[in-house]
Amino acid sequence: MNQGSQTASLILLILPLVLIGFMLWSARRRQRTLADFSASLQVGEEVVTTSGIFGRITEVEDDRVRLEAAPGVVLTLDRRAIGAKVAPGGDVTTDTDGRD
Numbered sequence: 001m002n003q004g005s006q007t008a009s010l011i012l013l014i015l016p017l018v019l020i021g022f023m024l025w026s027a028r029r030r031q032r033t034l035a036d037f038s039a040s041l042q043v044g045e046e047v048v049t050t051s052g053i054f055g056r057i058t059e060v061e062d063d064r065v066r067l068e069a070a071p072g073v074v075l076t077l078d079r080r081a082i083g084a085k086v087a088p089g090g091d092v093t094t095d096t097d098g099r100d
Contacts, residue, residue, distance in 0.1 A: 048084050049082055
């Protein structure tokens with residue numbers, strides 16, 4: 001084997017490892033961002049769920065939130081079901097994707 005083909009073979013071996021490493025790093029970063037977002041939820045905040053239900057948080061427990069979707073209609077949801085916060089002007093801020 002000559003030097004050029006050895007280099008190409010080495011690149012073909014290393015490239016998939018680099019790609020897998022990047023994908024794992026990206027997944028961990030996304031998971032950390034989602035965990036931080038979930039931990040930041042507070043009573044009184046307007047939010048939208050991942051299924052599109054808008055409401056105001058009325059109670060925060062360990063892994064659950066209570067969301068008032070309409071007057072007198074309170075839903076109990078897993079924290080992970082909250083997809084984004086709603087800004088005072090009604091704009092949805094997607095803190096979870098880093099693109100506000």
